[in-house]
Amino acid sequence: MxxxxxxxxxxxxxxxxEFIIPRNVACVSGTIRRMLDPSSxxxxxxxxxxxxDEFPGMVLEKVCEYLCYNDxxxxxxxxxxxxxxxxxxxxxLMAADYLDV
Amino acid sequence: MAAMRxxxxxxxxxxxxxxxxxxxxxxxxxxxxxxxxxxxKEYASLEYEDIYRLAYKIVLMMRxxxxxxxxxxxxxxxxxxxxxxxxxDSISASLIRAEKSTDAQDQxxxxxxxxxxxLTALKVAWEDYQFGMGMVADVLxxxxxxxxxxxxxxxxxxxxxxxxxxxxxxxxxxxxNLTVLDILESTILFMIQLERSGxxxxxxxxxxxxxxxxxxxxxxxxxxxxxxxxxxxxxAFLNTSKEFYRAEGQxxxxxxxxxxxxxxxxxxxxxxxERCRFMLSTATEPKVLDLLDSELIRANIEEVVNLEGxxxxxxxxxxxxxxxxxxYVLNRRVDNKKSALTKAVQKxxxxxxxxxxxxxxxxxxxxxxxxxxxxxxxxxxxxxxxEKPQNQQTVAAIRWVDDVLALKKKFDDIRANSFSSDQGIxxxxxASFAEFINLNPRNSEYLSLFFDENLKKGIKGKTExxxxxxxxxxxxxxxxxxxKDLFESYYKKHLSRRLLMKRxxxxxxxxxxxxxxxxxxxxxxxxxxxxMFKDMTISEDLTAxxxxxxxxxxxxxxxxxxxxxxxxTSTMWPMEIMSNVKEGTVRLPCIFPREIDALKQSFxxxxxxxxxxxxxxxxxxxxxxxxxxxFIRPNGKVQRYELNVSTHALIIxxxxxxxxxxxxxxxxxxxxxTLIPDHDLIRNLQSLAVAPKTRVLKKNPMSxxxxxxxxxxxxxxxxxxxxxxxxxxxxxxxxxxxNKDQRKDTEKKMNDERNGSIEAAIVRIMKQRKKLTHSQLMxxxxxxLSARFVPDVNMIKRxxxxxxxxxxxxxxxxxxxxxxxxA
Numbered sequence: 001m002x003x004x005x006x007x008x009x010x011x012x013x014x015x016x017x018e019f020i021i022p023r024n025v026a027c028v029s030g031t032i033r034r035m036l037d038p039s040s041x042x043x044x045x046x047x048x049x050x051x052x053d054e055f056p057g058m059v060l061e062k063v064c065e066y067l068c069y070n071d072x073x074x075x076x077x078x079x080x081x082x083x084x085x086x087x088x089x090x091x092x093l094m095a096a097d098y099l100d101v
Numbered sequence: 102m103a104a105m106r107x108x109x110x111x112x113x114x115x116x117x118x119x120x121x122x123x124x125x126x127x128x129x130x131x132x133x134x135x136x137x138x139x140x141x142k143e144y145a146s147l148e149y150e151d152i153y154r155l156a157y158k159i160v161l162m163m164r165x166x167x168x169x170x171x172x173x174x175x176x177x178x179x180x181x182x183x184x185x186x187x188x189x190d191s192i193s194a195s196l197i198r199a200e201k202s203t204d205a206q207d208q209x210x211x212x213x214x215x216x217x218x219x220l221t222a223l224k225v226a227w228e229d230y231q232f233g234m235g236m237v238a239d240v241l242x243x244x245x246x247x248x249x250x251x252x253x254x255x256x257x258x259x260x261x262x263x264x265x266x267x268x269x270x271x272x273x274x275x276x277x278n279l280t281v282l283d284i285l286e287s288t289i290l291f292m293i294q295l296e297r298s299g300x301x302x303x304x305x306x307x308x309x310x311x312x313x314x315x316x317x318x319x320x321x322x323x324x325x326x327x328x329x330x331x332x333x334x335x336x337a338f339l340n341t342s343k344e345f346y347r348a349e350g351q352x353x354x355x356x357x358x359x360x361x362x363x364x365x366x367x368x369x370x371x372x373x374x375e376r377c378r379f380m381l382s383t384a385t386e387p388k389v390l391d392l393l394d395s396e397l398i399r400a401n402i403e404e405v406v407n408l409e410g411x412x413x414x415x416x417x418x419x420x421x422x423x424x425x426x427x428x429y430v431l432n433r434r435v436d437n438k439k440s441a442l443t444k445a446v447q448k449x450x451x452x453x454x455x456x457x458x459x460x461x462x463x464x465x466x467x468x469x470x471x472x473x474x475x476x477x478x479x480x481x482x483x484x485x486x487x488e489k490p491q492n493q494q495t496v497a498a499i500r501w502v503d504d505v506l507a508l509k510k511k512f513d514d515i516r517a518n519s520f521s522s523d524q525g526i527x528x529x530x531x532a533s534f535a536e537f538i539n540l541n542p543r544n545s546e547y548l549s550l551f552f553d554e555n556l557k558k559g560i561k562g563k564t565e566x567x568x569x570x571x572x573x574x575x576x577x578x579x580x581x582x583x584x585k586d587l588f589e590s591y592y593k594k595h596l597s598r599r600l601l602m603k604r605x606x607x608x609x610x611x612x613x614x615x616x617x618x619x620x621x622x623x624x625x626x627x628x629x630x631x632x633m634f635k636d637m638t639i640s641e642d643l644t645a646x647x648x649x650x651x652x653x654x655x656x657x658x659x660x661x662x663x664x665x666x667x668x669x670t671s672t673m674w675p676m677e678i679m680s681n682v683k684e685g686t687v688r689l690p691c692i693f694p695r696e697i698d699a700l701k702q703s704f705x706x707x708x709x710x711x712x713x714x715x716x717x718x719x720x721x722x723x724x725x726x727x728x729x730x731x732f733i734r735p736n737g738k739v740q741r742y743e744l745n746v747s748t749h750a751l752i753i754x755x756x757x758x759x760x761x762x763x764x765x766x767x768x769x770x771x772x773x774x775t776l777i778p779d780h781d782l783i784r785n786l787q788s789l790a791v792a793p794k795t796r797v798l799k800k801n802p803m804s805x806x807x808x809x810x811x812x813x814x815x816x817x818x819x820x821x822x823x824x825x826x827x828x829x830x831x832x833x834x835x836x837x838x839x840n841k842d843q844r845k846d847t848e849k850k851m852n853d854e855r856n857g858s859i860e861a862a863i864v865r866i867m868k869q870r871k872k873l874t875h876s877q878l879m880x881x882x883x884x885x886l887s888a889r890f891v892p893d894v895n896m897i898k899r900x901x902x903x904x905x906x907x908x909x910x911x912x913x914x915x916x917x918x919x920x921x922x923x924a
Contacts, residue, residue, distance in 0.1 A: 031243075035150060035153070098157060
């Protein structure tokens with residue numbers, strides 16, 4: 001499920017939750033895309049495993065949900081709103097900033 | 102919504118549990134060690150997330166500008182301390198020396214090796230640096246996003262400019278002014294020079310260095326036009342290329358072989374294309390080709406085309422299609438009109454055309470140089486002698502047309518094969534053909550003779566398409582002839598002979614010919630020719646009707662004589678040519694013997710019954726008759742022959758019916774009793790009494806010429822292997838080239854006709870315009886008439902004068918000269 005050429009990548013939260021999502025979905029984030037760029041020599045690119053120390057699992061889960069949601073509706077118009085729990089929104093904003101989504 | 106949100110408590114973002122102290126300096130220490138790791142390629146320990154987070158933290162501390170400056174400083178130090186040394190060390194002393202001398206050939210192999218070493222070092226340094234900076238820029242993404250808003254270029258761009266300033270623009274030796282860039286440039290140019298002179302070089306290496314130059318910009322804003330490649334290398338490259346190709350052009354010219362020149366040049370072009378595509382930049386391709394075009398081709402093409410012995414002329418003569426194609430392609434590159442090539446081709450066509458013209462004039466004169474006076478005036482006594490050169494002239498005429506056609510075909514071939522059917526060249530080839538064809542004053546006559554010959558004999562046994570092609574060829578030539586009216590009159594003359602004497606091989610072909618001419622030249626042109634055909638058809642009906650008429654109320658006492666009449670409209674047929682009468686002399690109708698006369702009157706009655714008010718005039722010299730003659734041999738045997746003779750000869754022979762055997766008639770007798778014009782009479786007597794195979798009459802004294810004092814008697818010893826004998830008229834019927842007198846005649850008639858056409862055109866124009874200036878009238882008249890002939894300007898002037906005299910026109914004003922139409 002990992003490696004530089006695998007179709008899926010693993011995102012790991014600070015508290016150890018692992019989320020496995022398709023590579024192209026994950027690469028919507030500029031940060032993750034650069035992290036995984038196989039032509040660079042960073043260890044994330046080689047293993048396909050990104051440890052995101054900045055976020056707890058709860059936030060990362062929402063991030064992954066958004067990434068998938070984004071991918072699912074990328075060609076649609078009139079996309080339904082995604083459900084964002086208000087208590088997470090500030091942290092999500094920061095995550096979005098960090099990940100360049 | 103607001104109320105709902107208010108109920109929930111928003112979680113404050115928790116900071117990660119950081120073990121490190123959160124001040125700028127300590128984070129920077131960590132970060133800079135990572136960045137150095139990138140530079141030294143120690144990637145093993147690098148985790149993107151770590152570095153990114155470090156940078157992120159610094160930016161969150163609002164210290165992004167500091168980070169930016171620090172990174173910049175770090176990379177600059179790195180370049181100055183380690184990379185620069187590697188690069189400058191790779192530059193050997195010989196490269197520096199060589200930089201000063203542009204002569205590529207000295208110590209080429211040494212320099213080449215050194216150069217490759219240097220290029221490799223530079224390439225490796227660049228690639229490593231570029232790759233590292235890619236990673237640095239990636240991890241500092243967050244910082245970039247923050248600082249870009251502050252008018253700073255992205256860190257990657259800054260780092261690239263650092264490389265430019267501290268590696269490429271650095272001096273190679275502390276004491277020297279030369280920079281690495283200078284050496285790079287001269288080395289690459291040297292390599293290219295080597296390749297141009299046929300050596301193999303390390304293309305990918307150069308390609309990488311070029312890519313480096315393409316990836317670096319003069320300014321931080323990275324405009325397309327400020328690429329180092331464009332600002333530094335390309336001009337230098339173009340300069341060297343220019344010099345190289347100027348020298349190359351000289352060198353190739355000195356070789357002095359057009360074929361080689363074209364081949365090598367074509368090769369150079371493709372080499373440069375390839376070079377630009379695989380080694381330099383595609384953007385350079387048009388520039389360097391442009392240069393090549395101007396230096397190598399434009400400067401030299403004219404000389405090449407005209408090279409003695411190998412130039413276009415030589416290629417044309419030896420049918421070197423490939424060579425011509427090369428020349429064409431080269432010439433097209435520099436000149437859309439291909440003027441150099443076109444000029445050469447035109448010149449050659451005209452030359453060859455003149456040769457053809459000359460040979461057609463020379464040929465008839467060569468075998469009969471002694472008979473010069475025959476050429477100048479037609480002496481009736483020598484008619485028989487004349488036949489030879491005249492025949493030869495006919496042959497020459499046909500040969501001329503054939504030659505011209507062959508020439509035309511040759512150039513069409515060349516054009517199709519070598520000049521990719523170029524329109525412009527086609528036009529100019531056409532113009533050249535027109536030029537030399539019109540140089541031959543007898544063009545119309547020759548062409549008409551050509552048609553005549555082919556329609557009489559040439560098309561026998563040929564398929565329809567062959568005939569078609571043949572006629573088409575002729576028509577093509579007709580297109581080039583300026584004086585189409587002259588051609589028309591010749592054609593008419595020849596056609597009338599063919600029709601009346603039934604010499605035409607195929608009426609279909611004749612009709613086809615007419616319709617082709619119609620398409621080519623227009624309705625007006627063929628109108629008269631068509632009406633000639635119509636006359637022939639009407640005459641056929643008429644003859645049939647007359648036969649019926651005779652059968653119904655024919656006189657039983659008459660010996661039945663078959664009559665076939667062609668009634669011709671005198672305005673449509675070239676009467677004056679047929680009747681051989683000079684203007685001004687009154688022509689007496691010849692006296693028909695009573696048998697014929699009765700027939701004639703009977704037909705006239707019949708015809709005038711049908712069409713009252715018309716006048717029939719009999720053209721005896723155009724007809725033929727069949728006569729059954731009885732010869733009594735000395736041994737008493739009777740031998741009968743059917744003689745096919747001309748009408749005149751028929752009349753003459755019928756005279757002898759009334760002459761007792763053994764007695765003779767003198768020339769004057771015959772003349773007085775028949776009133777046949779001298780000229781025709783002589784010819785007919787010649788064929789009856791002189792021609793060895795058809796000697797029906799005896800002449801006394803026996804000689805070739807017919808003199809007024811000669812006496813003629815019936816020759817009972819006439820002998821022939823056939824029962825039917827055809828007795829032709831000497832030098833009469835066949836279509837020959839005209840002699841000078843006839844020519845003058847024709848030209849005179851032509852002039853008269855032209856005068857008429859010009860006047861008609863002028864009056865037409867003026868009737869429509871009422872008032873017109875002189876120059877406008879001229880142009881309009883010329884354009885109206887150009888389809889038929891090219892009138893002489895003086896001729897038009899004289900016509901205008903004459904029209905004014907006759908009060909069709911009037912002078913309206915003098916300044917500018919203007920004419921008005923008088924109704």
